[in-house]
Amino acid sequence: MSPITALVEIRRSPQDVFVYVADPTQRSKWQDALEHIEVVRTTPEGVGTRVRETRRIQGSSRTFTWEVTEYDPGRRYALRGIDGPVRARVRMDLTPVDQGAKTRVSIEIAFDGVGIGKMLAPLARRGAGKEVSSDGEHLKNQLEAELT
Secondary structure, eight states, rough: OOOEEEEESSSSOHHHHHHTOOOGGGGGGGGGTTTEEEEEETTTTTTTTTEEEEEETEEEEEEEEEEEEEEEEEEEEEEEEEEEEEEEEEEEEEEEEETTTTEEEEEEEEEEOOOOOOHHHHHHHHHHHHHHHHHHHHHHHHHTTTTT
16 A cells, blocks of 8 residues: 655745654644653653544544654654554654755655454555645644744
8 A cells, every 4th residue: 555645835944844753742732632741751862752642533532652763854754653553654754955054844654454453454544635735834824933
């Protein structure tokens, strides 16, 4: 199954965007489906940080844990679900535009099913397809609003 992708351009530097997206406590400001978030473990290097979140998925609340898999400040941030029948893999690539005055953010999300999750993954993908572009626009609006 191919990943879902979204592209958004933000009038902030790649470093500013990275600091914001890599801070789990900011996620509820730009992801509508997020209901609760708890940082379980942090690491100085970023990779290995674990977060438990609850989000609305197809009308009900689901809680799962994810772990940071890539942490390259100003360039890339990635995570993967580590529990539950459907596990998301998310990657955000940050590319400087206009000598770094803007950032092009590429958001990519894919789903892996485990056990019964193999049948549920297409449903998760369909639901996320509606959210990824919207979340990208919320991210843009949130970061650009901080400039004013």
